Amino acid sequence: MTKFKSLGLNDTLLQAITDLGFETPSEVQEKTIPILLEKDTDLVALAQTGTGKTAAFGFPMLQKIDIKSRTTQGLILSPTRELCLQITNEMKNYGKHEKGLNVVAIYGGASISDQARAIKKGAQVIVATPGRMKDMISRNMIDISKIEYCVLDEADEMLNMGFYEDITEILSYSPGDKSTWLFSATMPREVATIAKKFMHNPVEVTVGSANVGSSQVSHEYYLVNARDRYSALKRLADAQPDIFSVVFCRTKRDTQKVAEQLIQDGYNAGAIHGDLSQNQRDMVMRSFRNRQIQMLVATDVAARGIDVDDITHVINYQLPDEIETYTHRSGRTGRAGKTGISMVIVSKSEVRKISSIEKKIQKKFEKKDIPSGDQICEVQLYHLANNIAKTEINHEIDIHLPKLNEVLEDFSKEELIKKFFSVEFTRFNNYYKKSKDLNVEGRRSNYEEDQKDSTRYFINIGAKDDFDWMTMKDFLKDLLNLGKDDVYKVDVKDSFSFFNTDDKHQELVLSVFSEFQLEGRRVSVEISKDKGRDGRSGGRGRGGRDRGRGGDRSRSGGGDRRRGDHDRGDKGERDRGSSDRGGFKKRSGGFGDDKPKFSGKRRGRSDKPDSKGTGGKRRRRV
Numbered sequence: 001m002t003k004f005k006s007l008g009l010n011d012t013l014l015q016a017i018t019d020l021g022f023e024t025p026s027e028v029q030e031k032t033i034p035i036l037l038e039k040d041t042d043l044v045a046l047a048q049t050g051t052g053k054t055a056a057f058g059f060p061m062l063q064k065i066d067i068k069s070r071t072t073q074g075l076i077l078s079p080t081r082e083l084c085l086q087i088t089n090e091m092k093n094y095g096k097h098e099k100g101l102n103v104v105a106i107y108g109g110a111s112i113s114d115q116a117r118a119i120k121k122g123a124q125v126i127v128a129t130p131g132r133m134k135d136m137i138s139r140n141m142i143d144i145s146k147i148e149y150c151v152l153d154e155a156d157e158m159l160n161m162g163f164y165e166d167i168t169e170i171l172s173y174s175p176g177d178k179s180t181w182l183f184s185a186t187m188p189r190e191v192a193t194i195a196k197k198f199m200h201n202p203v204e205v206t207v208g209s210a211n212v213g214s215s216q217v218s219h220e221y222y223l224v225n226a227r228d229r230y231s232a233l234k235r236l237a238d239a240q241p242d243i244f245s246v247v248f249c250r251t252k253r254d255t256q257k258v259a260e261q262l263i264q265d266g267y268n269a270g271a272i273h274g275d276l277s278q279n280q281r282d283m284v285m286r287s288f289r290n291r292q293i294q295m296l297v298a299t300d301v302a303a304r305g306i307d308v309d310d311i312t313h314v315i316n317y318q319l320p321d322e323i324e325t326y327t328h329r330s331g332r333t334g335r336a337g338k339t340g341i342s343m344v345i346v347s348k349s350e351v352r353k354i355s356s357i358e359k360k361i362q363k364k365f366e367k368k369d370i371p372s373g374d375q376i377c378e379v380q381l382y383h384l385a386n387n388i389a390k391t392e393i394n395h396e397i398d399i400h401l402p403k404l405n406e407v408l409e410d411f412s413k414e415e416l417i418k419k420f421f422s423v424e425f426t427r428f429n430n431y432y433k434k435s436k437d438l439n440v441e442g443r444r445s446n447y448e449e450d451q452k453d454s455t456r457y458f459i460n461i462g463a464k465d466d467f468d469w470m471t472m473k474d475f476l477k478d479l480l481n482l483g484k485d486d487v488y489k490v491d492v493k494d495s496f497s498f499f500n501t502d503d504k505h506q507e508l509v510l511s512v513f514s515e516f517q518l519e520g521r522r523v524s525v526e527i528s529k530d531k532g533r534d535g536r537s538g539g540r541g542r543g544g545r546d547r548g549r550g551g552d553r554s555r556s557g558g559g560d561r562r563r564g565d566h567d568r569g570d571k572g573e574r575d576r577g578s579s580d581r582g583g584f585k586k587r588s589g590g591f592g593d594d595k596p597k598f599s600g601k602r603r604g605r606s607d608k609p610d611s612k613g614t615g616g617k618r619r620r621r622v
Contacts, residue, residue, distance in 0.1 A: 003024055003025055003030075004017050004022065004025055007025060007029070007030065007033045007034055007037070008033070008034055008037045008038070009033070009037075009059055009063060010063055012095075012097040012098055013059055013062060013063060013094065013095075013097075013098075015097050016093065016094050016095065016096050016097055019093075019096065020093060020094075022055075025052070025055075026051050026052035026055075026056075027047075027051065027207045028045060028047040028051045028052055028053055028056045028205070028207045029052050029055055029056045029059075031045075031205045031207065032045050032056045032057070032060075032205050033056060033059055033060055035203055035205070036057070036060035036061075036064075036179075036181065037060050037063060037064070040064075040148075040179045041179060041202070041203055042179055042180045042181070042182075042199040042200055042201065042202035042203070043179075043180075043181045043182065043202055043203045043204075043205065044182045044184075044195050044199070044202045044203070044204050044205070045057075045181070045182070045183045045184075045204075045205040045206075045207075046184055046185070046186070046187055046204075046205070046206045046207065047183070047185065047205075047206075047207035048185050048207070048327070048331050051207060053153065053183045054086075054087055054090045054091075054153075055090070055094065056183070057076075057151050057153070057181050057183060058087075058090060058091050058094050059094055061074045061076075061091075061125065061149050061151070062091070062094055062095045062098060062101070062125075064148070064149065065124050065125065065148070065149070066124070067098050067099070067100050067101055067124060068100065069124065070102075070121075070122025070123075070124070071122075071124070071146050072119070072123055072124065072125070072126055072142070072143065072144060072146065072147055073124050073125070073146070073147055073148045073149065074124060074125040074126070074147060074148070074149045074150075074151075075125075075126050075128065075144055075147050075149070075150045075151070075174070076091075076125065076126070076127045076128070076150075076151040076153060077128055077129070077130055077133065077150070077151065077152050077153065077158065077167065077170070078127065078128075078129060078153045078154055078158075078304075079129065079130075079153075079154050079157045079158040079161055079163065079301065079304055080129065080301055080302065080304045081107040081108065081109055081129060081278060081281065082281065082285065082302065082304065082306065083153070083154065083304050084105050084106070084107045084127050084128065084129050085105055085107070086307050087127045087153065088103055088104070088105040088127045091103045091125060091127065101124060101125075102118075102121065102122055102123045102124055102125075103123065103124070103125045103126075103127065104118045104119055104123040104125070104126055104127070105127050105128070106119075106126055106127070106128035106129070106132050106133055106136060106142070107128065107129045107132050107278075108129060108131055108132045109277055109278035110278055112132070112135070112136065112139075112141070115132075115136070115141075116136065116141040116142075119136075119141065119142055126142070126144070130158060130163040130166035130167055130170060131163070131166060133166075133170055134166045134169055134170055137169075137170060137173055144170070144173055144174050145173060145174065145175060146175065147174050147175065147178055148175075148178055148179065149178060149179050149180075149181065150171070150174060150178055150179070150180045150181070151180075151181045151182075151183065152167070152180065152181070152182045152183065152184075152194070153183050154183070154184065154185070154304060155182050155183065155184040155191050155194065156184045156185060156186045156187070156188055156190070156191050156324060157301075157304055157328065159188075159190040159191060159194065160190075160322065160324070160325070161301060164190070164194070167194070168197075171198055180198055180199050180202075182194070182195055182199065182202070185324075185327055185328055185331060186324040186327055186328075188324055216334030216335075216338065216339050216340060217314075217330050217331075217333055217334035217339070217340045217341070217342050217363075218339070218340075218341050218342070218366070219330065219341075219342050219344070219361075219363055219364070219365045219366065220341060220342070220343050220344065220365060220366050220367075220368045221343070221344040221345075221346055221351070221354055221365045221366075221367055221368070222236070222343065222344070222345050222346070222367075222368055222369070222370050222439075223346055223347070223348070223351055223367065223439065223440045223441075224345060224346075224347065224370060224438050224439065224440055225347060225348075225438075225440055226347040226349075228438045229317065229318075229345055229347070230258065230261060231438060232345050232370050232438050233247065233258070233262075233315065233317055233345065234262075234265065234267075235370050235371050235376060235438065236315065236343060236345075236370070236371075237267060237295060238371075238376045238379075238380065239371040239375065239376050239379055240312070240313065241379065241380060241383040242312070242383075243294060243295065243312055243313055244291065244294050244310060244311055244312045244313070245294070245295050245296070245311060245312060245313040245314065245315055245333075246296050246297075246298055246303060246306060246311060246313075246314050246315070246329075246332050246333075247295055247296065247297045247298070247315045247317050248297075248298060248299075248300060248303065248314065248315065248316050248317060248318070248320070248329050249297060249298070249299060249317050249318050250299075250300075250318045250320065250321070251299065252273040252274055252275055252299055254317075254318065255271050255272075255273045255297050255298060255299050255302075256271050256273065256275075256297075258271075258297050258317060259271035259297040262295055262297070267294070267295055268292060268293050268294040268295065269293060269294075269295040269296070269297060270284045270287060270288060270293040270295075270296055270297070271284070271296075271297045271298070272284050272285065272296060272297070272298045272299075272302045272303070272306075273298065273299045273301075273302045274299065274301060274302060276302075281302070284296070285306070288306075288308070289308060297317075300320060300325050300328065300329065303328075303329070303332060304328070306332060308332075308335075309335045309338065310338065311332055311333045311335070311340060312333065312340060312341065313333060313340065313341050313342075313343060314329055314330055314332050314333045314340065314341070314342045314343065315343045315345070316329060316342065316343065316344040316345065317345055318345075319344060319346065319350055319353055319357075321469070323356060323357055323360045323361075324360070326357050326360075326361070327360070327361055329342070330342035330361075344365070347440075347485065348440060348485040349485040349487075349488045350488075352488065352489065369439045370437075370438040370439050372432075372435070372437065373431075373432025373433060373434075373435035374432070376428070376432055377425065377428050377429050377432055380425075380428055381421060381425055381428075384421065384424060384425075385421070453502055453503050453504075454489075454500050454501070454502060454503065455500065455501055455502070455503050455505075455506045455509075455527060456489070456498055456499070456500045456527070456528045457498065457499055457500070457501070457509060457525050457526065457527060457528060458496060458497075458498060458525065458526045458527075458528045459496065459497050459498070459499065459513075459523065459524070459525045460495070460496050460523060460524050461495075461496065461497060461518065461523055462492050462493045462494055462495045462496045462497045463492055463493065463494050463495075464494055464495050465495075465518070467492055467497065468492055469490045469491065469492045472490050472492050472497055472499070473487050473488075473490045473499070476490070476499055479512060479516075480501075480505070480508060480509060480512055482501070482505065486501055486502065486505065487499055487500070487501055488500050488501075498528060506527070509525060510525065510527075513525035
């Protein structure tokens with residue numbers, strides 16, 4: 001408390017800090033709070049997820065605004081509904097002793113009229129997603145012409161989600177002399193651009209190094225065949241009986257599919273993505289925080305609101321399009337001073353990306369093997385034994401001991417132990433006794449070495465032709481009659497794309513595309529001298545970035561976003577109906593009915609019968 005007091009915070013905020021149990025300010029809080037309290041200034045703060053950024057801007061804002069006034073004085077923009085609600089709740093907790101404080105959350109998926117009424121009552125601080133905020137400003141439901149402080153939280157992710165134009169328009173309605181505080185985990189070129197455009201001589205604060213991963217997180221990768229990715233995921237979960245994890249997928253479709261497969265196989269799993277309504281998301285997150293869900297399958301956007309300190313593992317079921325996104329993913333674990341593990345499941349065609357990520361986060365990955373069936377059975381067996389050893393005896397069982405002794409009196413201690421553990425061990429053993437080795441031998445090299453025997457090509461079709469990187473890869477693989485690992489580093493732009501093959505396929509590629517047409521249009525392929533940097537493509541021909549054609553401004557994987565399958569958060573969802581999917585269900589058997597259950601995982605329980613009449617299997621969708 002003494003340390004917080006030395007930062008210059010007033011007594012009511014210090015009382016809230018005591019109530020919340022905060023003892024020592026984090027590095028980003030220690031560096032930024034005195035600066036923001038001392039003077040009105042613009043600020044750019046770079047700090048990893050989970051380092052206490054909300055308190056770093058929240059306490060100074062609450063101390064500097066006039067609580068007695070009903071005028072909106074502070075605006076906080078965040079990329080997702082979950083993060084918006086999280087910040088709102090934290091601001092309310094910080095200001096719990098500030099009489100008359102009103103903090104209002106503005107986000108898509110909820111009643112816009114209810115939010116407008118809350119604003120009219122007088123909100124000193126508004127926390128909003130850009131899409132809904134822009135909408136309400138255009139309807140004259142919100143007046144931010146007198147705000148004094150504006151926070152751009154998770155600025156890199158807001159720009160990555162395509163909110164640049166929305167942010168620009170929103171800020172055009174705000175006064176030019178306000179203080180703007182930009183907080184970001186990474187500092188890509190786009191964030192630097194927005195800082196230059198909207199800020200005046202900002203103070204810069206960096207906690208750790210820009211774009212570098214947390215020192216609390218260790219990084220591992222597992223090399224498997226693409227078809228074994230889901231089996232590998234299950235084994236990693238079974239080898240960690242107490243796992244409490246977030247599993248990342250690239251698209252909403254894959255997120256839902258993987259979650260449903262896990263649920264069907266008896267795991268406590270749930271999905272969170274952009275097609276869920278706010279109520280459904282809240283129910284999933286409540287179950288996750290209560291550990292009824294132990295494997296939360298999520299898209300990158302939806303996961304930005306996950307603020308749980310004791311997540312043990314982050315599992316990258318699929319690598320993200322952008323290296324910066326990996327930093328955000330791994331930041332879900334290793335929070336609040338705890339350690340965590342970030343696992344990556346990759347196929348041969350993806351292993352090249354590991355070196356690029358290492359270079360960006362300045363951390364080394366350890367290659368590990370997917371556990372064998374025997375190893376998993378051993379782990380689960382000892383986990384059960386430890387749980388039994390820790391179990392407190394319920395003496396209400398004493399009245400039944402005479403009969404139990406009578407039933408078991410013919411068995412020795414050793415026989416009883418074997419029989420007891422065999423009840424559960426046999427199920428696991430039967431499932432895994434004929435399991436194959438999922439590990440794949442693969443060459444691990446750095447990025448520069450990969451280029452020695454690789455050719456990069458420019459092709460004049462892209463997202464406008466309804467391609468994303470996955471469909472482009474399939475198209476090239478089928479057309480060239482190559483294996484799935486022979487076409488790699490596929491990077492789809494708006495009207496053109498890039499891809500790589502090994503040098504030995506160069507003659508084949510050029511000959512196939514010498515006179516190739518797609519729907520009557522000539523498709524041309526040229527060799528690009530620029531091999532791409534850190535997994536991103538550059539220009540063609542002379543090796544420069546083809547900026548005139550969109551070059552590096554367009555992010556890879558753009559096809560999926562344009563086709564609506566990437567989770568775009570509030571901006572992409574506000575005009576769509578939600579799908580009643582996600583959540584968890586109770587299963588009796590697992591792995592069909594054969595999956596063993598002695599992992600210590602509690603099954604998600606439904607407190608209501610299924611309204612959809614699914615029959616014997618009670619299922620609650622949230």
